[in-house]
Amino acid sequence: DTAVSQTPKYLVTQMGNDKSIKCEQNLGHDTMYWYKQDSKKFLKIMFSYNNKELIINETVPNRFSPKSPDKAHLNLHINSLELGDSAVYFCASSHEITNTEAFFGQGTRLTVV
Amino acid sequence: GNSVTQMEGPVTLSEEAFLTINCTYTATGYPSLFWYVQYPGEGLQLLLKATKADDKGSNKGFEATYRKETTSFHLEKGSVQVSDSAVYFCALSDNTGGGNKLTFGTGTQLKVEL
DSSP states (O other): OOSEEEEOSEEEEOTTOOEEEEEEEOSOOSEEEEEEEOTTOOEEEEEEEETTEEEEEOSOOTTEEEEEEETTEEEEEEOSOOGGGOEEEEEEEESSSSSOOOEEOOOEEEEEO | OOEEEEOOSOEEEETTOOEEEOEEEEOSSOOEEEEEEEOTTSOEEEEEEEOSTTOEEEETTEEEEOBTTTTBOOEEESSOOGGGOEEEEEEEEEOTTSSOEEEEOOOEEEEEEO
């Protein structure tokens, strides 16, 4: 059973398009995250939600809009895609809003052409 | 703000060699410390963690000790295998700013050869 699952795994799209990445966790966690990994493998948090409430928004362009319909899901919608958005996006979840380890999905490799 | 510095790679070792990947951190609160591993084409997996000073995390032969006095969390393994080839990330977590987030180092690529 996959603990944190993201779809799609690969996404190739043209500049200017709008796309979504979905994430689901079956761990019963109440906090979910989106991280971005750039071409140099550097990882940086984008958003964090706790019980469907936005907790962290790390200076991400407003073209990126996370949506959490329930505790088990955190989707990422991206408007007007740009070349610089090409990266691997990781969803993650953790149990509490404390210093507990996060469990990561397999990642979505987004390529904007 | 918080930051994590880890040694740059790539690190290339022969099988059964000793591994050390250095990691130091800067944090305003009392963070938990983690090592995550990313195998080619996969997501991140937690390798080990330590939640307070002098704790030692260990897993699969890897160890790291939380050293508050030197603000370090160096990763070690006595005898690496080819299957250990991956990218290793040091990270810290704290919720002093409201909300929990991981701050990662830049990652260190390890390649183990026969």
